[in-house]
Amino acid sequence: MSDGPPPLPLIAPPDWLTALSGPAVGTGGSGAPGSAGNPLTLDQANQLFADLANQGHIPFNWPRDGCFARAHEMRRLLAERGIESRKAWNYASAGAELKVEGTSIGDVTWGWHVAPTVMVQGSNGPQAMVIDPSMFDHPVTPQEWAAAQGDPNSALEDSDGALYFRNQGEAWSETDDSYTQTAQDLDYYRTQRELWDAGLIP
Numbered sequence: 001m002s003d004g005p006p007p008l009p010l011i012a013p014p015d016w017l018t019a020l021s022g023p024a025v026g027t028g029g030s031g032a033p034g035s036a037g038n039p040l041t042l043d044q045a046n047q048l049f050a051d052l053a054n055q056g057h058i059p060f061n062w063p064r065d066g067c068f069a070r071a072h073e074m075r076r077l078l079a080e081r082g083i084e085s086r087k088a089w090n091y092a093s094a095g096a097e098l099k100v101e102g103t104s105i106g107d108v109t110w111g112w113h114v115a116p117t118v119m120v121q122g123s124n125g126p127q128a129m130v131i132d133p134s135m136f137d138h139p140v141t142p143q144e145w146a147a148a149q150g151d152p153n154s155a156l157e158d159s160d161g162a163l164y165f166r167n168q169g170e171a172w173s174e175t176d177d178s179y180t181q182t183a184q185d186l187d188y189y190r191t192q193r194e195l196w197d198a199g200l201i202p
Contacts, residue, residue: 032084034118039126053133062193063134069185093153
């Protein structure tokens with residue numbers, strides 16, 4: 001005879017509870033989701049893009065500056081989901097500027113631009129895809145992303161996702177592993193958009 005109450009029966013968690021941990025991502029290969037060994041499916045990449053684009057604290061509506069902070073915050077959110085990411089950098093050629101027309105604040109020009117990339121399974125194998133809601137509404141190849149910046153002679157380069165700032169050719173770079181600087185910079189650029197909306201900056 002037992003001295004205590006009978007053990008409770010094992011009950012499988014309801015579907016909605018399991019769903020809270022998020023859907024499985026990747027194609028089932030080896031390595032972290034988003035890596036070359038375990039690329040995302042295109043549907044997963046599209047959903048991921050939509051989720052990131054809807055992060056209201058990331059000022060995608062201020063494309064004039066701050067791409068490095070937006071890219072690094074997206075990297076942080078991807079890492080939280082266990083998704084591996086790298087970064088694509090595009091540098092204007094000598095004497096030229098990168099230019100994107102028709103953004104939410106009009107035409108913008110840059111000396112360089114950066115956004116995160118994840119590996120996605122394509123018809124010919126894994127392909128890096130750029131996630132940049134400041135320019136697009138879906139993932140694009142690095143080549144398409146660079147071409148949309150208006151300088152056919154720009155230098156498109158790839159790097160580890162940990163880099164926050166990076167000179168062309170990686171002669172100098174800076175990290176922000178704590179994401180402290182990222183948070184401060186995002187706050188600054190959100191304020192810039194608010195000032196622009198109020199007509200206080202041109």
